[in-house]
Structure formats: C-alpha cells, structure tokens
Amino acid sequence: MKFSGRLIAFLLLGLAYAVATFLVLRHTMDEVRSDRVTIRMSQWQLEGGVREAIDAIIRRYEQLNPRVHVVQIAVPDPVYQPWIQTQMIGDTGPDLAEYSWGWPDIARNFQPITAEVMQPNPYNRGTPLAGRPWRDTFIDGMTSSDNYVQALSDYFGVSLTTHVMRIVFNRPLLRDITGRDTPPRTYRELLALCDKVHAYDRAHRLDLVPLANSRTTHINLTGEVMASLTPRLSAQMDFQHRLKLDPADLGVAYLRGEWSYDSPDLTAAFDVLREFGAMCTPGFMQRERDSALTDFVAGRALMMVTPSWEASSLLQLCPFALGAFRFPYPREDDPVYGRFTTSPMSEGQLFTGMPFYVNRHTRHRAEAIDFLRFMSSQEGAAIFTRVSNWQPVTLGVKASDFADQFKLQPDGYCWYAGFLGPSGHPDASKFIQSELGQLWNNGGSVDAFRRVLRAGVADKVRDDFRRDIIAGVSNARREDVAAVAAAELAPANARAEPVRLMTVGNEIYIYQTRAALALPVRSTP
Amino acid sequence: MKTAIMLLGFCLAAGAASASPLAAGWQALANYRAVDALRIFDGVRAATDTALAREARFGHGVALLDLQPVTGAQLDEARRVFTELADIGADDAAQGARFFLGRIAQHHQPQPDPVEAARQFRRLVSEHGNSRWAQAALSRLALLQIYELDPAAPPAVRIAEAGKLLAQARTPAAESELHYTIANALFFYRLPAADALPHLLAAERLRQLDWPTRVEVLVQIAELSRLAGDRVQAAKFYRTFLVENPRDLRVYIVRQHLAEVDKPAP
Numbered sequence: 051m052k053f054s055g056r057l058i059a060f061l062l063l064g065l066a067y068a069v070a071t072f073l074v075l076r077h078t079m080d081e082v083r084s085d086r087v088t089i090r091m092s093q094w095q096l097e098g099g100v101r102e103a104i105d106a107i108i109r110r111y112e113q114l115n116p117r118v119h120v121v122q123i124a125v126p127d128p129v130y131q132p133w134i135q136t137q138m139i140g141d142t143g144p145d146l147a148e149y150s151w152g153w154p155d156i157a158r159n160f161q162p163i164t165a166e167v168m169q170p171n172p173y174n175r176g177t178p179l180a181g182r183p184w185r186d187t188f189i190d191g192m193t194s195s196d197n198y199v200q201a202l203s204d205y206f207g208v209s210l211t212t213h214v215m216r217i218v219f220n221r222p223l224l225r226d227i228t229g230r231d232t233p234p235r236t237y238r239e240l241l242a243l244c245d246k247v248h249a250y251d252r253a254h255r256l257d258l259v260p261l262a263n264s265r266t267t268h269i270n271l272t273g274e275v276m277a278s279l280t281p282r283l284s285a286q287m288d289f290q291h292r293l294k295l296d297p298a299d300l301g302v303a304y305l306r307g308e309w310s311y312d313s314p315d316l317t318a319a320f321d322v323l324r325e326f327g328a329m330c331t332p333g334f335m336q337r338e339r340d341s342a343l344t345d346f347v348a349g350r351a352l353m354m355v356t357p358s359w360e361a362s363s364l365l366q367l368c369p370f371a372l373g374a375f376r377f378p379y380p381r382e383d384d385p386v387y388g389r390f391t392t393s394p395m396s397e398g399q400l401f402t403g404m405p406f407y408v409n410r411h412t413r414h415r416a417e418a419i420d421f422l423r424f425m426s427s428q429e430g431a432a433i434f435t436r437v438s439n440w441q442p443v444t445l446g447v448k449a450s451d452f453a454d455q456f457k458l459q460p461d462g463y464c465w466y467a468g469f470l471g472p473s474g475h476p477d478a479s480k481f482i483q484s485e486l487g488q489l490w491n492n493g494g495s496v497d498a499f500r501r502v503l504r505a506g507v508a509d510k511v512r513d514d515f516r517r518d519i520i521a522g523v524s525n526a527r528r529e530d531v532a533a534v535a536a537a538e539l540a541p542a543n544a545r546a547e548p549v550r551l552m553t554v555g556n557e558i559y560i561y562q563t564r565a566a567l568a569l570p571v572r573s574t575p
Numbered sequence: 576m577k578t579a580i581m582l583l584g585f586c587l588a589a590g591a592a593s594a595s596p597l598a599a600g601w602q603a604l605a606n607y608r609a610v611d612a613l614r615i616f617d618g619v620r621a622a623t624d625t626a627l628a629r630e631a632r633f634g635h636g637v638a639l640l641d642l643q644p645v646t647g648a649q650l651d652e653a654r655r656v657f658t659e660l661a662d663i664g665a666d667d668a669a670q671g672a673r674f675f676l677g678r679i680a681q682h683h684q685p686q687p688d689p690v691e692a693a694r695q696f697r698r699l700v701s702e703h704g705n706s707r708w709a710q711a712a713l714s715r716l717a718l719l720q721i722y723e724l725d726p727a728a729p730p731a732v733r734i735a736e737a738g739k740l741l742a743q744a745r746t747p748a749a750e751s752e753l754h755y756t757i758a759n760a761l762f763f764y765r766l767p768a769a770d771a772l773p774h775l776l777a778a779e780r781l782r783q784l785d786w787p788t789r790v791e792v793l794v795q796i797a798e799l800s801r802l803a804g805d806r807v808q809a810a811k812f813y814r815t816f817l818v819e820n821p822r823d824l825r826v827y828i829v830r831q832h833l834a835e836v837d838k839p840a841p
Contacts, residue, residue, distance in 0.1 A: 128788040191822045200787055207586050213624045290762040291798040292791050293825045396824060410606065410624075461827050504789035526682045528607070534671065535604035537707070538597075538634075548748035549674075549711040554756055557715070561761050568726070 067095060074306045086116070087417050091146035092123040094130035095404060098363035103438035107573035108158060111424045118417050121137060132497045138409070144187075145412040146422065148404060149207065157528060160407040166419055168194060173427030178446055184423065188402060189443050196405035201525050203553050207405025208422045210431075211359075211440045214376075214397060215270045217261070218356040218364060221371040226250075233375035237322075237387075240378050247352050262342040262351035263330035269483065271355050271377055274397070275326060276469050278379035279319035281392040283309065284465035295465050296516070297474030298559070302566045304472045311503040318390045320489060320496040322380060322478040327490035335487055343367070358456035362439040364398075365452060374455040394462035402443040470509065475514035481506055508572070515563045522560040525540045526552045598626065600634050609642040626666065632656055633668040636675065640683055650684055665703065673699040674708035681715065689723035705745050713740050714752035721760045730764035751783035755792070772799040790820055794829070806836040 082467045093104070101124050108120040123144055125133050131153060137143040149160065168184040174187060183230050188209065192198055196207045202344040217233070225231040227243075227250045234240040244260040251258040284295055287303050303309055309316075331337065331345060339360070346354040347367050356364065356374070364372060379395060380387035406425075408418050424430045431444035438453045449457060471479030482503065489499040529552040537549045550555075595601075600615035616634035619627060636656035639649045653675070660672035677695030680688040696712040696719070703709050717737040725733060738757055744750035755778045758771035775796050778784060784792055797812035813833040817826060 189822065191820075193822065198787065203785055289765060289768075290759075290791075291768060291795045291802075293794050293828050372763065394827075396827060460824060463828060464824050523682050527640065527645075530675075530678055530682070531609075531637055532607070533603055534637050534675075535601045538595075538601040538630075539605065547707065548746060549707055551711060551715075553785055553788065554714045554718075554752040555759075555785075557718060558756060558759050561718050562759075565722050565763070 068419070086119050087414050088119045088121060089146065089412075089414050089418050089421060090121045090123055090144035091148075091406060091418075091421070092125055092130075092134060092144045093148040093404070093406075094125050095148075095359070096124055096126060097359050098366045098438065098439040100362070102432045103436075103440070106433050106437045107425050107430050110429070111421055114424070115420070118421070132442075141411060143409050143411075143428075145409050145414055145418040146406045147409065148195075149407040150405070151199050151207070152189045156199055156206060156407070157202055157532070161410045161412075161415070162202070162205055162206055163208070163408060163422075164205045167205045171423045171427055173424045173429060177428045179428060179444075187445055188426070189445055190402050192402075194402045194405075196401075196403055201522075201552075201556055202529070203550075207407050208426050209402035209443050210404040210406070210425065210434060211438075212402045212443050212458065213358045213441065214456055215267075215274065216356055216358060216361070216374040216456055217353050218346070218361065218372055218374045218376055218479055219353040220346070220349065220351075220368075221373045223352050223370070224373075227352065231277060231373065233373060234378055235382055237378050237380040240329075241325065251331055257350055259331050259345070259351050260353060261329040261331070262345040262354040263334040264339040264342040264355075266333065266353045267339050267342060267357060267360075268330070270357065272323060272326075272486070273470060274377065275322050275379065276316075276319045277464065278395050279322060279387060279390045280469055281395075281465055282313045282390060283313055283315040283469075286535040288465075293465075295468075297468035297471055298515075298563070300468055301473035301478070301515065302562065304511060305508060305566050305569050305572075311500045311507070315390050317496060317500070318387050319469070320499055322387060323486075324489050324494070324496060327486075329492075335490060352384045358441060358453070361452070361456060365439060376459065392463050396462035396464035397459045403557055449549050473511045473514035473518075475517060477513040477517070478507055478510040481510045512567055515567055519560055519563050519567075522556065523562070526557060526560070595630070597634055598629055600631075600638070603642065604634070604638060607641065609638045613638040613642060627670075629660060629664065629666065629668040632795045633660055633671055634711065636660070636831040640675070643682070647685075649677060653683075654679055667706075667708075670699065670703045670706045673703070674712055677712060677715070681719070687723075689719045693719045693724055700743055704743060707746075710744070710746045710749040713743055713749045714756050716740060717753055721756070730760070731766055734760050734764070734766070747781040748783045751778045751781040754778040754781075755784065755788065758795075768799060769803055772796065772803065775799070781817075787797070790816070790823065793819070794825060797832070799828070801832060801836055806840065809836045 061175075084558065095101075101122065104122050108122060111120060112118065130148075134143065134147050134149065135154070138147075138155070143159065145304070146159075149156070168183050170181050171179070171184040171187055174182070179187045185205070188197075190197075192205060192209075194209060197205060197209055199206050219233055221231045224233070227246055234243050245260060249258040250256070286311060287295055287300060289303070290299065300309075331342065331351060334342065342351070342354055343353045343360070345362070349370075361374070376397065380391060381393050381395075382388045382391055384391070406422055407420075408415060412418055425434070426444055428447055430442055431442040431447040434440065435442040435450050435453055438451050439451055441449055441456060448454075468474060468479070470482045473479075485499065485502045485506070488494050488502050489496065533549050533551045537547070540547060596619055597616065600612045603609075603612035603615060615633065616631045616638060619631040620635060622628045622631065633656075636653040639645075639653040639656075642649060655672055657672035657679070658677050661669050661676060663669070664725035673695060677692045677699065681692035696716040699706075699712050700709045700716070717740050720737045720740075721730070721733045734757055735796060737753070737760070739749065741753050744753055754774040758774035758778070761771040761774075762768060775792050779789070779792050779796060793812050793816040797809045797816060800806075800812065810833060813829050813836070816829055817821070817833070820826070
C-alpha cells in the first residue's frame with residue numbers, strides 16, 4: 051500500500067485533532083466530576099524547579115483535601131500579562147492568578163482577602179505560627195505592594211517567594227586565578243580581583259571577562275550601588291520625616307531644584323557605576339540575560355550578576371561548583387568613596403513576590419483561599435524551597451542550602467531612594483536606563499551621563515506624574531462608586547459610619563502631583 | 576430568564592446584608608457590575624414608596640458614573656438626577672446626591688472644576704453638617720482649599736483656611752483626615768515641620784488612620800518629637816512603631832534613634 055504525502059499529512063492532522071480532542075475532553079470531564087472541585091491557578095515562573103515545586107505542593111494538598119483538584123497553568127512570561135488580562139475580561143480567568151500590583155484593573159478582576167489574612171492559617175496548626183494572623187506569618191508581614199494594594203486599601207495577594215541580586219561565581223575558576231575560592235570582601239578587593247582576571251585572560255588567551263552582565267540583570271544592582279552612595283543625600287531629602295523616601299518624593303524635590311545630578315554624592319555614585327561597568331562583558335547593555343548566562347556557563351566569565359530567580363536554573367546548567375556573594379559596596383573605610391557611605395547598609399526592603407490573587411468571579415472562593423493557605427503554610431513553603439531552591443517567605447521555614455546564599459540582608463540603613471527613577475514610574479527610569487551607555491560606552495564619562503540627565507529627566511518625571519494623576523483620578527472615580535455601594539449595604543445601625551472613599555492619603559497625592567506639575571520649568575544649567 | 580436568575584442571585588448574595596429591595600443593585604455596584612446595577616435600580620424607580628424610589632434614583636445616578644465607557648451625556652444625566660434629588664428633600668439620598676455633585680466636579684468630569692466642587696461641598700456641610708456625606712466631604716474640601724482654589728495665596732494662608740474646617744468635624748474619621756491633610760501640606764510646602772506635630776498627634780490619638788498611614792505617622796511623630804527635644808514622647812512613638820512593625824525596613828534606624836533619645840540628657 052502506497053501513502054501519498056497528502057494522505058500522510060491528513061493522517062497526521064487527524065491524529066493531532068484526535069489527541070487534542072482527547073486532552074480537552076479529559077480536562078473537561080475532570081472539571082465536571084461531581085465529587086470534587088477543580089481550581090485553576092496560573093503563573094509565569096518557568097525557571098528551573100518552580101513548576102515542579104508547585105506541582106509538589108499541589109500533590110500534598112490534594113492528599114490532605116481529596117475533594118479538591120488543583121491545576122497549574124504555567125504561561126511564558128513574555129505573553130503572561132496579555133494572556134491573563136484577556137482571560138479575566140473574557141470571564142474565563144483562573145481561580146487564582148499570579149498578578150502584580152502595578153497591572154491594571156485589580157479591583158475589577160480580583161477580590162480582597164483582608165478578612166482572611168487577619169485570621170490564623172489553619173495549616174500552621176501545631177507549629178510556632180499557630181494562632182497568629184495569616185498576615186503575620188510572612189517574613190514581611192504582607193507589607194509588599196503585591197500583597198497590600200495601597201491604592202485600594204485592601205489585601206489582595208499571597209506571596210510565595212522573594213528575591214535578591216547576587217554575584218554568582220565559578221568556584222574552580224576563581225581558585226585557578228587567585229589560588230583560593232573565597233570571594234572578595236571589599237570593593238577594593240573586587241577591583242583587584244578584576245585586574246587579576248584580566249591578567250589571567252591575557253596570559254592564557256581565554257577571552258575571559260570578570261563579570262557577565264546584561265541589559266536587564268544589571269538594573270537592581272545598579273540601583274543598589276546608587277543607594278550605597280546616597281544615604282546622606284537621601285536623609286537631606288526626607289522633608290516628611292519618615293526616614294524613607296518614595297521615588298515620587300524625589301521626583302517632586304527634583305522638579306523643585308532641591309537636588310540635582312551634580313551633587314557630590316551622585317557624582318561619586320556614578321564613578322562607582324562606571325567602574326562597575328568596566329568589570330562587565332563589553333557591550334552588555336545590548337545583550338540579553340541569556341547571553342550573560344551562556345558566557346558564564348561556558349566559562350567565559352568568572353562571575354555573573356544574577357537575580358536569585360535565575361540561580362535555580364544555574365544549578366541545573368553549570369557543570370562546575372558555584373558560589374554566591376553580595377556585591378561588596380564601598381564602605382566608610384574606602385579611601386575614595388568612604389565619606390558618602392553609612393554602614394551597615396541594608397540590602398533593601400524585603401519585597402515578597404510571586405503573589406497569587408483570587409479571581410473576583412471565582413465559583414470556588416473558599417477552596418482557592420484554602421489552597422493559598424496551604425501553599426503559604428510552613429509545610430507548603432518548605433516543599434516550595436526544597437524543590438525549587440527559591441527563597442521561602444513563611445516565617446520559620448529554612449531556605450534550602452543553595453537558596454540560603456541568596457538570603458536578603460535587611461539590617462542597616464536603607465532609604466528606598468530612587469535617584470535613577472525619580473518618579474517611581476517607567477518614563478523617567480527607562481530614560482535614565484537608556485542613557486547609561488553615556489557612562490559605560492567606550493568614550494563614555496560621568497560628565498556625559500550627567501549632561502543627558504540634566505537635559506532630559508525633568509520632562510520624563512513630569513510625564514510620569516501626568517500618568518499618575520490619570521491613574522489616581524480613575525481610582526478615585528471607581529472607589530467612589532464602590533464606597534457608596536458599601537455604605538448603602540451597611541446595616542441601618544451602621545449608617546453613621548464614614549463613607550469609605552479612596553484614602554485621603556491617596557487623594558492628597560493627586561493634588562500634590564498636580565501642584566508639582568504646576569511648578570515653573572527650570573532651565574537646564 | 577437569565578435576568579431573573581441573575582436578580583435572584585444578587586438578592587441571595589445581598590440578602591444577609593440588607594433587606595432593601597435595592598440591596599442587589601448596590602451589591603452589583605460593589606462588584607463593579609454597573610449594567611446589572613442600573614437594570615435593578617431602574618426597575619424600582621417608579622415605586623410608590625417615595626423613599627425607595629428616591630434611593631433607586633440615587634443608585635441610578637451612581638451607576639451612571641461607573642457604566643463604561645462613561646460619556647459626557649451620562650455625566651450630564653447623573654448630574655441632573657443628583658440635582659433633582661439634592662434640591663428636593665433632605666434625606667440620605669439628597670445628602671448623597673449633593674456629595675456626588677461635588678465629586679463629579681472634583682474628579683468625574685474630564686476637566687475638574689474645583690470652584691464648583693467646593694461650592695457643592697460647602698453647601699452640603701452647611702445644610703447637613705452632621706451627615707456622613709458632609710463629614711466625608713470635609714477633607715476633600717480641605718484639599719481643594721489647600722491646593723486648588725487660590726493658588727496665588729501663600730500656602731500657609733491656604734492651610735490655615737483649611738484648618739478652620741476642623742470646627743465642622745463631627746466624627747473622629749473626618750477630624751483625623753483633616754489633621755493628616757494639614758500635616759501633609761505643611762511638609763509638602765516645606766513650612767516649619769514642627770507645626771505638623773500637633774496635627775499628627777491629634778490624628779494618631781483619634782485612631783482612625785488606615786494601617787499604612789499609621790506606620791508613617793508613628794515615625795513622623797517620633798522624629799519630630801526628637802528634633803523638638805521631647806525625648807520621652809519620641810521614645811514612646813519609636814517603641815510603638817517597633818512593636819507594631821517589627822519587620823519594617825526602618826527598624827534599624829529607628830532603634831538607633833531610640834537609643835539616642837533613651838540616653839540620659841547631657
């Protein structure tokens with residue numbers, strides 16, 4: 051019997067159709083089984099070990115709750131946001147969705163869990179966390195923007211992990227170059243190590259660089275370098291006496307001319323950034339993180355700037371032993387930059403992330419929240435870190451040995467400042483990021499960088515503030531309606547309670563931002 | 576049939592909260608379902624019970640503010656409904672309608688009209704000063720006075736004008752919001768920070784601040800007290816902050832400052 055190409059093509063097509071039909075039917079049948087509830091959760095973390103960790107949590111949860119079936123939907127991050135928003139608009143969204151506080155329509159798509167987070171998590175029964183409000187069982191007390199959505203004054207998200215930036219290094223290669231496998235402890239030791247790497251490279255003709263980096267992975271570390279050199283300037287800008295600065299505070303102060311990129315502190319920070327850039331793979335601002343990863347795995351870089359979420363993948367990819375250390379920022383004893391620093395320096399606010407939100411229209415609210423409780427219990431978090439090698443965020447859960455190297459060091463001074471994004475929004479920060487080449491390119495300089503910042507940042511801050519006002523007013527409108535609805539639904543004896551509009555703090559921000567925009571535009575020096 | 580089932584669902588969902596036939600409409604609005612809410616309110620607008628009919632018209636106006644896309648014609652219709660309700664009657668619907676006339680001018684129309692918003696809020700406060708709507712309007716009126724109504728006047732004068740509204744505050748929530756608004760404006764205009772301290776203390780004492788605001792206010796009171804040389808008060812608020820926010824990133828700096836004010840005076 052002879053098969054023509056066309057027949058084979060039709061057979062393959064038919065087979066594919068049959069398989070697809072079977073899969074859809076199986077999925078559908080699974081959902082309609084009357085004896086158990088199916089809840090679906092979506093997330094975009096496809097890094098090594100995460101899907102497996104969530105599957106492991108689900109398996110254990112289903113053992114404890116045979117009546118509930120949990121389906122994980124892993125969606126690649128480049129398409130996740132449009133995918134989830136389409137699903138939510140189409141009313142086909144999953145019961146639980148990884149989401150972010152900065153994305154639109156939280157109030158329309160998701161429901162608050164404020165009442166639940168004030169109650170103990172039953173899955174922590176028998177542990178030291180028993181009886182504590184769920185909120186207080188997280189290492190940050192659910193203070194992250196992804197958990198407590200300040201614009202809506204409610205808790206929405208339950209986080210699963212947290213991340214920091216580290217320098218990961220090739221332990222055997224470090225030993226070959228320096229004779230020891232311990233990383234540098236000070237900024238000057240790091241500079242000396244980079245010199246040694248260059249000398250080793252020249253001697254062995256290896257095409258080796260000290261530090262692999264990319265246009266995306268440098269961002270957090272760059273921000274920390276800035277923070278390490280600007281605590282004194284930040285303290286001067288704390289006009290509200292909060293011992294912290296929001297980027298928008300800095301934006302207002304910038305438009306008022308209360309600080310500039312010519313301040314000695316910022317000039318010193320730019321000098322350190324320039325030295326940092328010189329350690330990295332030439333042209334790293336044009337490279338993606340995959341290129342940095344390839345350089346490091348192939349032994350063309352001794353170290354790599356690594357967010358901890360990449361580290362679990364590295365563990366699977368690297369054929370050599372790994373180590374990790376915190377970037378050794380210049381401290382008070384540094385001969386050049388010491389006068390700008392204040393020790394100890396905190397590694398920044400502990401931001402828990404990978405938050406899961408409850409679909410406003412889920413038919414299985416109780417089951418969805420119950421699963422979140424298990425996932426964030428000590429048992430669930432222990433499974434998560436063991437299988438994924440990511441950080442746990444539940445109190446009392448020890449990170450896996452590998453993940454422990456990526457544990458955030460929060461103690462110390464930190465002003466939350468954002469001199470490289472003085473508005474807290476994309477226009478200003480993207481503009482500054484896009485101009486870092488003025489600092490890092492061949493022939494680049496601190497002066498050239500400051501020149502473009504002087505010329506361009508104020509306009510970008512204004513653009514961001516305009517966007518903030520639009521978003522703020524839109525929130526106020528929506529909250530007005532929700533507030534009056536809540537007020538009218540209140541029992542008659544509670545009608546004297548205040549009408550719960552958008553918080554006055556959020557409304558103040560709208561007016562202050564407008565006032566900042568009304569300031570006269572200063573000429574560029 | 577579908578509508579009937581939906582209505583039944585809303586009624587069941589809302590049943591526990593309120594016995595009003597309009598509860599399902601308010602519940603729909605709470606869930607950002609303006610189309611459903613409008614249908615429910617419009618079904619009751621012709622009710623013979625006057626109070627019920629007025630509440631339904633009020634609900635109709637509110638739903639129009641959330642019916643996407645919100646058009647100019649919708650805003651005009653909402654304004655017309657609210658004006659009728661506010662001008663005829665003094666009940667809760669009239670007060671809420673007056674509040675929303677101010678709110679439309681303040682935030683809902685494409686070009687805000689602060690003068691009109693302030694006019695509506697002032698009328699509400701003068702006619703129904705004790706109502707929940709007037710009390711909610713007070714801090715919003717203060718914002719208009721401080722930031723919008725007279726930008727040529729010195730900020731200190733504008734803030735002082737807003738301070739007079741404190742005399743109208745009848746509820747702890749309204750009073751707290753006004754104190755917080757004034758303190759915040761003093762910081763924003765870089766006026767002497769010490770002047771903010773009594774307002775922050777008053778706001779904290781009223782115990783109405785939402786949690787993220789309270790965290791900031793505790794630090795601000797402690798810091799301003801330290802700068803003013805009131806070591807005992809500073810220590811008290813640093814300690815309160817540490818007890819309530821053990822995982823805040825400022826814990827380290829706060830401990831340093833607490834140790835400083837705890838030292839015996841030189």
